[in-house]
Amino acid sequence: MFDPITALKEYVRFPSVSTDSKYAEGMDGARSYICGLLKTLGFSLEVVETERHPIVYAERFGRPEWPHIVLYGHYDVQPADPFILWTSPAFAAEERNGRLYGRGAADNKGPTIVHMAALQSLLSKRPDLPLNITYVIEGEEEIGSPSMPAFFDRYGDRLAKADFMLVSDTGSPNTDQIVITTALRGLVDLEVRLTGPKVDLHSGIHGGAVYNPLQALSELCASLHLPDGSVNVPGFYDDVVPAEDWEREELKRYPETEASYRDLLDVPAFAPARGLNPLEAVRFGPTLELNGIGGGYQGEGSKTVIPREAFAKITCRLVANQDPIAIQDKVIATLEERCPQGVRLNVRRGGTAEAYLVVPPNRPNTPRDQPASLARAFAAADQAIESSFGRAPIYLREGGSIPVIADFKKRSGLDALMIGLFTPEDNLHAPDESFDLGLLSRAVTAFEQILSGIAAKD
């Protein structure tokens, strides 16, 4: 038997940053660790090799007539820099005031441990639990899941025999109000590099003659939004399907106001795209964000230089019905068209992912072919959450992306029941990421009930 908090600490201490090859050892450690837990739970294991980080595939299979769920998660984490802004070291897994601090504590290591601890508890009481379970825990979620298409080529048919997925890689507004996520945004990643002179130039000797790549980059990046906050890329909004009325109503139950949200982030003002308030904009609208810009001298003091190059890292979040490749093409075409003549433009195409949308049972426009087992699962979750957390869940679209969820649907026909275990205080992708240990404990209880509710009657 493992203790969930101890297990989470051990798991967080492996620095499993998938984007940076320096962290190969941390990736190996995190993967081995969860394999060990799955073995303890009696799963049969396959470690599926990929070009970078292997996928953990594990099965608990009893009888074909039992319900069959897929539990999805990821063992990789975002980079932890800037390290200097962390109160305790990013991979120390320090416990303070009922929270566990560390990169990945919430995204996605905490929820993974919740699921496993719930399963452990349930199996200790019902060793013959009539539930087939397939675990898929990948190591490339934070870099856009590039190996999953090949994985689906090999495993898609086996996965298609399952009924649906259970996922906890989404957020809730606080530790009392759990959200069931009905949509995820898609993602488009790209990087622009502008090159001017062949070497860095002295800004006195050559300043005035050449187009400074930093100026060109600023102009290009500035052109990508309009003053009303919308993305200024022709055709960007063409295929966007707006949110349903019931979704806007459900959002009103969300325990966050514009004022409280502004206080949380400590921004002087919001800047949502036209037609959406800030709370809607992060859920119902697509975005284009600059994630990093660099060029020239960044050290102490000043350096009078015209740099030879400058870059910008850009990602877009897409909503259901937007085609990521088409959007990537449009952004690149726009950059090429607007690039000043004085510099040369290079674009690195990064990963893309489609958005995902599930309409819960008994809502307007629920697809007719939705499996009955999914409706049972939603009902079990509704009940377990209300009993563990004291409040019924809110059904809401989420702004984040889990690139593979749309692929599970497309390749294996699996819809997803997504139960959010992050809260805004968790600082996902930011310094001082943490996970609430009180929530962890209540979530273990809830997931034990959910898994029990999904299982077939003995």
Add this chain to the structure above:
Amino acid sequence: MFDPITALKEYVRFPSVSTDSKYAEGMDGARSYICGLLKTLGFSLEVVETERHPIVYAERFGRPEWPHIVLYGHYDVQPADPFILWTSPAFAAEERNGRLYGRGAADNKGPTIVHMAALQSLLSKRPDLPLNITYVIEGEEEIGSPSMPAFFDRYGDRLAKADFMLVSDTGSPNTDQIVITTALRGLVDLEVRLTGPKVDLHSGIHGGAVYNPLQALSELCASLHLPDGSVNVPGFYDDVVPAEDWEREELKRYPETEASYRDLLDVPAFAPARGLNPLEAVRFGPTLELNGIGGGYQGEGSKTVIPREAFAKITCRLVANQDPIAIQDKVIATLEERCPQGVRLNVRRGGTAEAYLVVPPNRPNTPRDQPASLARAFAAADQAIESSFGRAPIYLREGGSIPVIADFKKRSGLDALMIGLFTPEDNLHAPDESFDLGLLSRAVTAFEQILSGIAAKD
């Protein structure tokens, strides 16, 4: 007796980066090294303490009626990063194909060694040379000479007894065509920092609601130029005095065409401000340049983050008659006025320096109070350069800045005869900076003649 090439190598090997406190030891080493050379030449030395890097003040004083010149230089250098772009290590002083490579080899260590070697040679033949010489070699030129005002408070009157200055911290088009520089641009340094949310945010969970500081920075920076290449800061050009006709004519003698200049820099197109061609723009016009921009994720791969802050390092080059403080105020006021409401703006005021202009003897609008000794010096230089290099010098404004030259004029009434020893191949402020050793040798001969010509008749 020291050998000039050996001396230059030794001098370059001290990494004297003034802007970065990590290089304190290199600063000390470089300063001690030139103090040693000056002692060898028989100078009496004072090391003038400042808040950061001491000034070397040295005198050779015979009789009051002898001509008295000031030789100015600097022992500090620009930062050498990005180190990865150097062919040999930045402070290794490696000799390849008749050039000495290293940060500071040209700016300003090579010319300093030229002056000292010429003096050494001349004194070996005429130990009683009737010439009073004051050396001022500072350690803060590359950071805007912040200690020089206090230095002038203490030494300005002593310096005022000199006739004029001799300086080699400017450029020439190639190793055969020397330029006598008639103007230097002024400098304004500042840094903008924009802050948005209190921590880096997950671009999925929060993307769409907040004003991304990188977007705000791009918009602010993009606003600082107009499509015609001019600086878009109200009042920026108010006090600019355009170049004289003779200066535009003299520039036509300059052995560089737009095409050859474009090949040299390898830019796809030029972007001079309205009304100037590229060769004029770097000499006759003021500029605003972005020297560095940074914010968000800059590592390998991607990171889906909205960063909490972003910065831009900005410098302006000013021409004669522009007031640097007034320009700094105007740029800051413009940034404040244009800063989006969604972010907070902070500006660090860096150093400023006035531009400098000397009209050579017998040109239109030469000031009537110009000292006769300066005319003699110009004539001696004219002759010595033609005899050593085979061509008469070109009289030209320079795009770079030597912040203290205007101060020497203002505080001690000294005009400057500036003889350019850098060439474009030297890669000043850039990777693979180097100094041509053939030019070094010819320049030593020329300066020996110039010093001899300035000296009183025995």
